[in-house]
Amino acid sequence: MQAIEFAQDGTASAREVPRPTAGPGEAVVRVTSAGVCGSDISALHGTHPFRKPPLISGHEVGGIVDDIDPESADQLPVGTRVVIDPQWPCQTCGLCTRGDYHLCTRKAMLGVPTWDGGLADFVKVPVFTLVPAPAELDTSLLSFAEPVAVAVHAVRRAGQLTGARTALVLGGGTIGTLITAVLSTQAPQLEITVAEPRDHLHGLLDLAGAHSTVASSEDLPGNAFDLVFLAAGVPSLLETAATSAATGGTVVQVAVFSGSHPVPVGDLQIREITMVGTATYTKDDIASALDVILAKPELVERMVTFTEDWTDAAARITAIAADGPGEVMKLMVRRGAE
Ligand SMILES: [Zn+2]
Numbered sequence: 001m002q003a004i005e006f007a008q009d010g011t012a013s014a015r016e017v018p019r020p021t022a023g024p025g026e027a028v029v030r031v032t033s034a035g036v037c038g039s040d041i042s043a044l045h046g047t048h049p050f051r052k053p054p055l056i057s058g059h060e061v062g063g064i065v066d067d068i069d070p071e072s073a074d075q076l077p078v079g080t081r082v083v084i085d086p087q088w089p090c091q092t093c094g095l096c097t098r099g100d101y102h103l104c105t106r107k108a109m110l111g112v113p114t115w116d117g118g119l120a121d122f123v124k125v126p127v128f129t130l131v132p133a134p135a136e137l138d139t140s141l142l143s144f145a146e147p148v149a150v151a152v153h154a155v156r157r158a159g160q161l162t163g164a165r166t167a168l169v170l171g172g173g174t175i176g177t178l179i180t181a182v183l184s185t186q187a188p189q190l191e192i193t194v195a196e197p198r199d200h201l202h203g204l205l206d207l208a209g210a211h212s213t214v215a216s217s218e219d220l221p222g223n224a225f226d227l228v229f230l231a232a233g234v235p236s237l238l239e240t241a242a243t244s245a246a247t248g249g250t251v252v253q254v255a256v257f258s259g260s261h262p263v264p265v266g267d268l269q270i271r272e273i274t275m276v277g278t279a280t281y282t283k284d285d286i287a288s289a290l291d292v293i294l295a296k297p298e299l300v301e302r303m304v305t306f307t308e309d310w311t312d313a314a315a316r317i318t319a320i321a322a323d324g325p326g327e328v329m330k331l332m333v334r335r336g337a338e
Protein backbone atom coordinates (compact mmCIF):
# COMPACT_ATOMS: atom_id res chain seq x y z
CA MET A 1 0.00 0.00 0.00
CA GLN A 2 0.99 3.63 -0.31
CA ALA A 3 1.59 6.11 2.49
CA ILE A 4 2.99 9.62 2.73
CA GLU A 5 6.26 9.63 4.62
CA PHE A 6 7.60 12.81 6.16
CA ALA A 7 11.40 12.93 5.98
CA GLN A 8 13.78 14.85 8.21
CA ASP A 9 14.76 17.11 5.30
CA GLY A 10 11.32 18.77 5.30
CA THR A 11 9.87 16.89 2.33
CA ALA A 12 6.90 14.55 2.10
CA SER A 13 6.74 11.73 -0.43
CA ALA A 14 4.50 8.81 -1.32
CA ARG A 15 6.11 5.47 -0.46
CA GLU A 16 5.23 1.80 -0.68
CA VAL A 17 4.91 0.42 2.87
CA PRO A 18 3.60 -2.86 4.34
CA ARG A 19 -0.15 -3.07 4.78
CA PRO A 20 -1.17 -3.52 8.44
CA THR A 21 -3.37 -6.33 9.75
CA ALA A 22 -5.75 -6.17 12.71
CA GLY A 23 -4.75 -7.97 15.91
CA PRO A 24 -6.78 -8.34 19.12
CA GLY A 25 -8.70 -5.14 19.91
CA GLU A 26 -7.64 -3.60 16.61
CA ALA A 27 -9.17 -2.56 13.31
CA VAL A 28 -7.70 -1.65 9.94
CA VAL A 29 -9.52 1.17 8.15
CA ARG A 30 -9.30 1.72 4.40
CA VAL A 31 -8.78 5.48 4.25
CA THR A 32 -11.22 7.33 2.00
CA SER A 33 -10.66 10.78 3.49
CA ALA A 34 -7.57 12.27 5.13
CA GLY A 35 -7.07 15.91 6.09
CA VAL A 36 -3.86 17.86 6.46
CA CYS A 37 -3.65 20.37 9.29
CA GLY A 38 -1.23 22.87 10.76
CA SER A 39 0.29 20.30 13.09
CA ASP A 40 1.22 18.11 10.09
CA ILE A 41 3.00 21.10 8.59
CA SER A 42 4.88 21.81 11.81
CA ALA A 43 5.77 18.09 11.92
CA LEU A 44 7.33 18.45 8.48
CA HIS A 45 9.18 21.56 9.69
CA GLY A 46 10.53 19.47 12.58
CA THR A 47 9.07 21.95 15.12
CA HIS A 48 6.17 19.85 16.42
CA PRO A 49 6.72 18.64 20.02
CA PHE A 50 5.96 14.94 19.35
CA ARG A 51 5.39 14.48 15.61
CA LYS A 52 9.06 14.07 14.73
CA PRO A 53 10.05 12.84 11.23
CA PRO A 54 10.60 10.30 9.86
CA LEU A 55 6.94 9.35 10.27
CA ILE A 56 3.64 8.71 8.55
CA SER A 57 1.57 11.71 9.66
CA GLY A 58 -2.18 12.34 9.54
CA HIS A 59 -4.71 12.44 12.38
CA GLU A 60 -7.80 13.66 10.46
CA VAL A 61 -8.95 10.36 9.05
CA GLY A 62 -12.11 8.60 7.96
CA GLY A 63 -12.81 5.55 5.89
CA ILE A 64 -14.29 2.09 5.80
CA VAL A 65 -13.61 -0.78 8.20
CA ASP A 66 -11.57 -3.28 6.19
CA ASP A 67 -10.38 -5.74 8.82
CA ILE A 68 -11.36 -6.01 12.49
CA ASP A 69 -10.84 -8.21 15.54
CA PRO A 70 -13.64 -10.82 15.25
CA GLU A 71 -14.71 -9.93 18.82
CA SER A 72 -15.83 -6.49 17.58
CA ALA A 73 -17.12 -7.46 14.14
CA ASP A 74 -20.72 -7.58 15.37
CA GLN A 75 -20.83 -3.88 16.29
CA LEU A 76 -18.55 -2.64 13.53
CA PRO A 77 -18.71 -5.07 10.61
CA VAL A 78 -16.34 -4.81 7.67
CA GLY A 79 -17.75 -2.11 5.37
CA THR A 80 -18.86 0.27 8.18
CA ARG A 81 -18.11 3.94 7.50
CA VAL A 82 -16.13 5.42 10.36
CA VAL A 83 -14.26 8.47 11.56
CA ILE A 84 -11.18 7.77 13.67
CA ASP A 85 -10.81 9.52 17.02
CA PRO A 86 -7.03 10.04 16.84
CA GLN A 87 -6.58 9.95 20.61
CA TRP A 88 -5.30 6.83 22.40
CA PRO A 89 -5.73 7.60 26.12
CA CYS A 90 -4.36 5.52 29.03
CA GLN A 91 -7.92 4.58 30.08
CA THR A 92 -6.91 4.24 33.74
CA CYS A 93 -6.12 7.72 35.13
CA GLY A 94 -8.67 9.88 36.96
CA LEU A 95 -9.39 12.00 33.88
CA CYS A 96 -9.97 8.92 31.71
CA THR A 97 -12.22 7.17 34.20
CA ARG A 98 -14.44 10.24 34.66
CA GLY A 99 -14.90 10.57 30.88
CA ASP A 100 -12.42 13.37 30.19
CA TYR A 101 -10.07 11.08 28.28
CA HIS A 102 -9.27 13.88 25.81
CA LEU A 103 -7.35 15.56 28.65
CA CYS A 104 -5.35 12.43 29.57
CA THR A 105 -1.73 13.43 30.04
CA ARG A 106 -0.55 10.01 28.91
CA LYS A 107 -2.59 9.80 25.70
CA ALA A 108 -0.92 9.06 22.37
CA MET A 109 -2.00 10.77 19.16
CA LEU A 110 -2.33 9.17 15.73
CA GLY A 111 0.42 10.17 13.33
CA VAL A 112 3.51 9.84 15.50
CA PRO A 113 6.59 7.64 15.00
CA THR A 114 5.08 4.91 17.24
CA TRP A 115 1.55 5.05 15.74
CA ASP A 116 1.45 5.41 11.94
CA GLY A 117 -1.00 8.08 10.80
CA GLY A 118 -3.75 8.17 8.23
CA LEU A 119 -2.05 9.71 5.22
CA ALA A 120 -2.02 6.18 3.82
CA ASP A 121 -4.23 3.66 2.02
CA PHE A 122 -4.82 1.79 5.30
CA VAL A 123 -4.39 2.67 8.95
CA LYS A 124 -4.40 0.43 12.02
CA VAL A 125 -6.16 1.72 15.17
CA PRO A 126 -7.69 0.37 18.40
CA VAL A 127 -11.36 -0.50 17.90
CA PHE A 128 -12.40 1.98 20.62
CA THR A 129 -11.27 4.90 18.43
CA LEU A 130 -13.89 4.23 15.75
CA VAL A 131 -16.93 6.49 15.46
CA PRO A 132 -19.59 5.16 13.04
CA ALA A 133 -20.72 7.65 10.37
CA PRO A 134 -24.12 7.95 8.69
CA ALA A 135 -24.48 6.34 5.26
CA GLU A 136 -25.70 9.61 3.69
CA LEU A 137 -22.38 11.34 4.32
CA ASP A 138 -19.99 11.13 1.39
CA THR A 139 -16.94 9.04 2.32
CA SER A 140 -14.63 11.76 0.98
CA LEU A 141 -15.84 14.13 3.75
CA LEU A 142 -15.41 11.88 6.78
CA SER A 143 -12.06 13.31 7.92
CA PHE A 144 -13.55 16.83 8.06
CA ALA A 145 -15.28 15.68 11.26
CA GLU A 146 -11.99 16.11 13.14
CA PRO A 147 -11.58 19.90 12.76
CA VAL A 148 -15.36 20.36 13.13
CA ALA A 149 -15.21 18.36 16.38
CA VAL A 150 -12.79 20.96 17.81
CA ALA A 151 -15.50 23.57 17.19
CA VAL A 152 -18.27 21.31 18.56
CA HIS A 153 -16.30 20.82 21.76
CA ALA A 154 -15.65 24.59 22.09
CA VAL A 155 -19.38 25.22 21.77
CA ARG A 156 -20.15 22.47 24.29
CA ARG A 157 -17.79 24.18 26.75
CA ALA A 158 -20.05 27.28 26.57
CA GLY A 159 -22.74 25.32 28.45
CA GLN A 160 -26.47 25.49 27.79
CA LEU A 161 -27.19 27.27 24.52
CA THR A 162 -30.95 27.51 24.93
CA GLY A 163 -30.93 30.66 27.10
CA ALA A 164 -28.42 32.52 24.92
CA ARG A 165 -29.56 35.10 22.35
CA THR A 166 -26.30 36.57 21.07
CA ALA A 167 -22.87 35.16 20.26
CA LEU A 168 -19.61 36.75 19.20
CA VAL A 169 -16.78 34.91 17.47
CA LEU A 170 -13.46 36.78 17.61
CA GLY A 171 -11.49 35.59 14.59
CA GLY A 172 -12.97 34.13 11.40
CA GLY A 173 -10.19 31.76 10.38
CA THR A 174 -10.83 28.03 10.05
CA ILE A 175 -11.76 27.42 13.68
CA GLY A 176 -13.84 30.62 13.98
CA THR A 177 -15.72 29.70 10.80
CA LEU A 178 -16.42 26.20 12.10
CA ILE A 179 -17.58 27.52 15.50
CA THR A 180 -19.98 29.81 13.62
CA ALA A 181 -21.29 26.81 11.66
CA VAL A 182 -21.76 24.74 14.82
CA LEU A 183 -23.57 27.59 16.63
CA SER A 184 -25.89 28.21 13.71
CA THR A 185 -26.67 24.48 13.41
CA GLN A 186 -27.15 23.77 17.10
CA ALA A 187 -28.72 27.06 18.28
CA PRO A 188 -30.65 28.64 15.39
CA GLN A 189 -32.09 31.31 17.74
CA LEU A 190 -28.64 32.87 18.19
CA GLU A 191 -27.75 36.18 16.56
CA ILE A 192 -24.11 35.53 15.59
CA THR A 193 -21.53 38.29 15.04
CA VAL A 194 -18.02 37.52 13.80
CA ALA A 195 -15.08 39.92 14.02
CA GLU A 196 -12.56 39.19 11.27
CA PRO A 197 -10.20 41.74 9.70
CA ARG A 198 -9.73 39.79 6.44
CA ASP A 199 -12.64 41.00 4.29
CA HIS A 200 -12.29 38.17 1.78
CA LEU A 201 -13.37 35.69 4.47
CA HIS A 202 -16.68 37.44 5.18
CA GLY A 203 -18.61 35.61 2.42
CA LEU A 204 -17.57 32.27 3.87
CA LEU A 205 -18.63 33.40 7.35
CA ASP A 206 -22.08 34.34 5.98
CA LEU A 207 -22.31 30.85 4.54
CA ALA A 208 -21.33 29.40 7.93
CA GLY A 209 -24.27 31.23 9.52
CA ALA A 210 -22.95 34.62 10.69
CA HIS A 211 -25.65 37.32 10.85
CA SER A 212 -23.12 40.12 10.78
CA THR A 213 -19.38 40.38 10.24
CA VAL A 214 -17.27 43.30 11.40
CA ALA A 215 -13.75 44.05 10.21
CA SER A 216 -12.51 45.66 13.42
CA SER A 217 -13.04 44.32 16.91
CA GLU A 218 -12.87 47.96 18.09
CA ASP A 219 -16.34 48.53 16.61
CA LEU A 220 -17.93 45.94 18.88
CA PRO A 221 -20.37 47.03 21.59
CA GLY A 222 -19.46 46.36 25.21
CA ASN A 223 -21.52 44.18 27.57
CA ALA A 224 -23.47 42.75 24.63
CA PHE A 225 -22.88 39.05 23.91
CA ASP A 226 -24.11 36.09 25.93
CA LEU A 227 -21.40 33.87 24.43
CA VAL A 228 -17.96 34.95 23.22
CA PHE A 229 -15.50 32.65 21.48
CA LEU A 230 -11.89 33.77 21.32
CA ALA A 231 -10.68 32.11 18.12
CA ALA A 232 -7.62 34.20 17.23
CA GLY A 233 -4.38 34.10 19.22
CA VAL A 234 -4.14 37.89 19.52
CA PRO A 235 -3.37 38.89 23.14
CA SER A 236 -5.33 42.19 23.02
CA LEU A 237 -8.48 40.21 22.19
CA LEU A 238 -8.53 38.79 25.73
CA GLU A 239 -9.65 42.21 26.94
CA THR A 240 -12.09 42.57 24.02
CA ALA A 241 -13.58 39.17 24.86
CA ALA A 242 -14.21 40.12 28.49
CA THR A 243 -15.57 43.61 27.80
CA SER A 244 -17.86 42.55 24.95
CA ALA A 245 -19.32 39.63 26.97
CA ALA A 246 -22.72 40.43 28.46
CA THR A 247 -23.07 40.47 32.25
CA GLY A 248 -23.48 36.85 33.31
CA GLY A 249 -22.08 35.67 29.95
CA THR A 250 -19.43 33.13 29.01
CA VAL A 251 -16.10 33.48 27.23
CA VAL A 252 -14.67 30.33 25.63
CA GLN A 253 -10.93 30.52 25.00
CA VAL A 254 -10.08 28.30 22.01
CA ALA A 255 -7.12 30.07 20.35
CA VAL A 256 -3.59 28.84 20.93
CA PHE A 257 -1.48 31.28 22.95
CA SER A 258 2.05 30.93 24.15
CA GLY A 259 3.06 32.59 27.40
CA SER A 260 0.76 34.56 29.72
CA HIS A 261 -1.27 37.63 28.88
CA PRO A 262 -3.34 39.99 31.02
CA VAL A 263 -7.05 39.27 31.47
CA PRO A 264 -9.39 41.93 32.95
CA VAL A 265 -10.24 39.87 36.04
CA GLY A 266 -12.10 42.80 37.64
CA ASP A 267 -14.67 42.67 34.84
CA LEU A 268 -14.96 38.88 35.17
CA GLN A 269 -15.69 39.24 38.87
CA ILE A 270 -18.04 42.18 39.02
CA ARG A 271 -20.12 41.11 36.01
CA GLU A 272 -19.94 37.36 36.78
CA ILE A 273 -18.42 36.40 33.45
CA THR A 274 -17.36 32.76 33.13
CA MET A 275 -14.15 32.14 31.21
CA VAL A 276 -13.43 28.57 30.14
CA GLY A 277 -10.74 26.85 28.09
CA THR A 278 -11.31 24.15 25.49
CA ALA A 279 -8.96 21.53 24.08
CA THR A 280 -9.55 18.85 21.42
CA TYR A 281 -12.78 16.80 21.63
CA THR A 282 -14.31 13.45 22.50
CA LYS A 283 -16.02 10.80 20.40
CA ASP A 284 -19.39 12.44 21.19
CA ASP A 285 -18.13 15.67 19.64
CA ILE A 286 -17.00 13.77 16.52
CA ALA A 287 -20.48 12.24 16.20
CA SER A 288 -22.09 15.71 16.52
CA ALA A 289 -19.60 17.09 13.99
CA LEU A 290 -20.95 14.68 11.38
CA ASP A 291 -24.40 16.32 11.75
CA VAL A 292 -22.88 19.77 11.25
CA ILE A 293 -21.15 18.59 8.05
CA LEU A 294 -24.46 17.24 6.76
CA ALA A 295 -26.19 20.53 7.62
CA LYS A 296 -23.66 22.78 5.83
CA PRO A 297 -22.71 21.13 2.51
CA GLU A 298 -21.99 24.40 0.68
CA LEU A 299 -19.69 25.61 3.44
CA VAL A 300 -17.73 22.37 3.45
CA GLU A 301 -17.39 22.49 -0.33
CA ARG A 302 -15.99 26.03 -0.14
CA MET A 303 -13.53 25.26 2.66
CA VAL A 304 -12.02 22.03 1.34
CA THR A 305 -9.46 21.60 -1.44
CA PHE A 306 -9.33 17.99 -2.59
CA THR A 307 -6.54 15.97 -4.10
CA GLU A 308 -6.91 12.35 -5.23
CA ASP A 309 -3.56 10.65 -5.00
CA TRP A 310 -0.77 10.35 -2.49
CA THR A 311 1.98 11.58 -4.83
CA ASP A 312 0.13 14.81 -5.56
CA ALA A 313 -0.85 15.19 -1.90
CA ALA A 314 2.79 14.75 -0.83
CA ALA A 315 3.93 17.41 -3.30
CA ARG A 316 1.27 19.83 -2.06
CA ILE A 317 2.15 19.21 1.59
CA THR A 318 5.84 19.85 0.83
CA ALA A 319 4.88 23.07 -0.98
CA ILE A 320 2.64 24.28 1.87
CA ALA A 321 5.45 23.61 4.37
CA ALA A 322 7.89 25.59 2.21
CA ASP A 323 5.69 28.46 0.97
CA GLY A 324 2.58 28.58 3.18
CA PRO A 325 -1.00 27.51 2.44
CA GLY A 326 -1.88 30.26 -0.06
CA GLU A 327 -5.59 29.98 -0.88
CA VAL A 328 -5.91 26.48 0.60
CA MET A 329 -7.96 26.43 3.82
CA LYS A 330 -8.17 22.66 4.28
CA LEU A 331 -6.30 20.20 2.07
CA MET A 332 -7.93 16.77 2.02
CA VAL A 333 -7.02 13.57 0.21
CA ARG A 334 -10.03 11.67 -1.09
CA ARG A 335 -9.73 8.11 -2.26
CA GLY A 336 -12.28 6.25 -4.32
CA ALA A 337 -14.16 3.10 -3.48
CA GLU A 338 -11.25 0.86 -4.44
ZN1 LIG B 1 -5.69 18.63 13.07
Ligand SMILES: [Zn+2]
Nearest residue numbers: 090093096104
Ligand atom coordinates in the same frame (compact mmCIF):
# COMPACT_ATOMS: atom_id res chain seq x y z
ZN1 LIG C 1 -5.63 8.70 31.13
